[in-house]
Amino acid sequence: VDEKGWMYVLTWERAAGGNYYWYDVFDETGIYTARIALNRMPQLWAGNRLYTLDRDASGSATLTRHRFEWKWR
Numbered sequence: 001v002d003e004k005g006w007m008y009v010l011t012w013e014r015a016a017g018g019n020y021y022w023y024d025v026f027d028e029t030g031i032y033t034a035r036i037a038l039n040r041m042p043q044l045w046a047g048n049r050l051y052t053l054d055r056d057a058s059g060s061a062t063l064t065r066h067r068f069e070w071k072w073r
Contacts, residue, residue: 002045004028008036040064 001007005028013022015037023042025034040052043063050066 003047006033006045008042008045010041034070 007026007030009024009026011022011024014020015022020037020039023036023038024032025036027033038050038052040054042050043053044051048068048070050068052064052066054062054064056062
């Protein structure tokens with residue numbers, strides 16, 4: 001859940017290519033809003049930014065920040 005109350009739900013359904021999983025997005029009232037494909041487990045959603053923690057084969061961790069821009073049709 002992000003700071004606006006939006007919920008991001010992992011579906012376990014793989015997107016094309018097999019490296020990404022689909023997440024269903026619901027707004028603060030519980031209305032289904034979007035579906036996004038991510039290849040990392042979200043750690044934090046804040047200010048239209050997604051923070052993920054990635055580990056390499058040696059166990060070293062990297063924190064990555066992704067910017068999201070929502071476009072409504």
